[in-house]
Amino acid sequence: MPYYHQLGKVPRKRHIAFRDGDGRLLPEELIGNHGFTGPASLVYHLHEPTKVKSVRRLRCLEWKAEPERLPKHRHFRSLQLAPGPSLVFDRLPVLFNRDVALAVAAPRQNDEVFYRNAQGDEIVFVTEGGGVLESPFGDLPFRQGDYVVVPRGILHRYRFDPQSARCLVIESTGAVRTPKRYRNEFGQLLEQSPYSERDIRRPEWAEPRDERGDFPVVIKKDNKFVEMVLAYQPFDVVGRAGYYYPWAFSIHDFEPRVGRVHLPPPVHQTFEGDHFVVCSFCPRPYDFHPEAVPAPYNHSNVMSDEVLYYASSEFMSRKGIEYGSMTLHPDGLPHGPHPGRTAASIGQPGTDELAVMVDTFRPLHVSAEALAAEDTDYYRSWLEE
Numbered sequence: 001m002p003y004y005h006q007l008g009k010v011p012r013k014r015h016i017a018f019r020d021g022d023g024r025l026l027p028e029e030l031i032g033n034h035g036f037t038g039p040a041s042l043v044y045h046l047h048e049p050t051k052v053k054s055v056r057r058l059r060c061l062e063w064k065a066e067p068e069r070l071p072k073h074r075h076f077r078s079l080q081l082a083p084g085p086s087l088v089f090d091r092l093p094v095l096f097n098r099d100v101a102l103a104v105a106a107p108r109q110n111d112e113v114f115y116r117n118a119q120g121d122e123i124v125f126v127t128e129g130g131g132v133l134e135s136p137f138g139d140l141p142f143r144q145g146d147y148v149v150v151p152r153g154i155l156h157r158y159r160f161d162p163q164s165a166r167c168l169v170i171e172s173t174g175a176v177r178t179p180k181r182y183r184n185e186f187g188q189l190l191e192q193s194p195y196s197e198r199d200i201r202r203p204e205w206a207e208p209r210d211e212r213g214d215f216p217v218v219i220k221k222d223n224k225f226v227e228m229v230l231a232y233q234p235f236d237v238v239g240r241a242g243y244y245y246p247w248a249f250s251i252h253d254f255e256p257r258v259g260r261v262h263l264p265p266p267v268h269q270t271f272e273g274d275h276f277v278v279c280s281f282c283p284r285p286y287d288f289h290p291e292a293v294p295a296p297y298n299h300s301n302v303m304s305d306e307v308l309y310y311a312s313s314e315f316m317s318r319k320g321i322e323y324g325s326m327t328l329h330p331d332g333l334p335h336g337p338h339p340g341r342t343a344a345s346i347g348q349p350g351t352d353e354l355a356v357m358v359d360t361f362r363p364l365h366v367s368a369e370a371l372a373a374e375d376t377d378y379y380r381s382w383l384e385e
């Protein structure tokens, strides 16, 4: 997806006979989005990837929205939620619509099964912990601050380090990509982009696994988990080439933009999806006009729901939030700095805030589970004189 990459052994041309040292033909597979026209990679297996032994439905995913949605500012303390041990199976939805879902996870186990999300791309933002993402494309190490992007359909498995981990999981119906305005007509990230290809980390070489047996893959499709048992370990890849693979980008590699006066949130944009954007608010010096007001001005984002996930307890314009807080400022409701924050920001040298913003262009539902962690008075928190 971000750019062409080749790893391992591949034939000199695509679709020609490719054999191992014993003269055995190695199966070729195209893994790509939008059939044969989207970003794709060709991978070369030790065994045919088509050997399915059984298929069964595991369970439906029933994400329930709150019964009534009132237009007001919301605040959820996500650390008060208690997702189960698996990142993949126990992520807890907080906000969602048909384009994007935001869930929290606190992984405490490494699943043995493989996972394929066949209904969306995933961005896993790691706020605590680290580990390795395994896939047919190799091993992708990740750590605190990483956005791990797994395009839809790519088989994978997380291996978390033993220490505690927390993640914000963003599931996207459309492809997650770098913002178009950051790319030139050839797809290269422009000089004015706040990050470059060198900041994007790709999977590293991993030896192909040559194992026969029962290898369960859990597929997420139509809001159901389905188990498919394969006859060979699916990470049996000797080489691959193309644009389609998981990748990681650290929020700490995002180069924040600063102006003489306040710059609006789109300068912090990091990714785009269909009908939503992701922005990164990173530590940075404040604006440098002698009379600049660094705190944002009040704003009413019509036809946009604005979510902030606070990856630290600092945020220049907010009071009463904590690490793990998620705020939702829905469609068209004015919001801005909390009382006193505008004046306090003037003359300050900078901010240490770290937050991820997701702006959606269709309304979000609040999940029924998230209500247990809601700060229900948040919408009144601007009242104080």
Ligand SMILES: [Fe+2]
Binding pocket: 299, 306, 329, 335
């Ligand atoms: Fe806002």
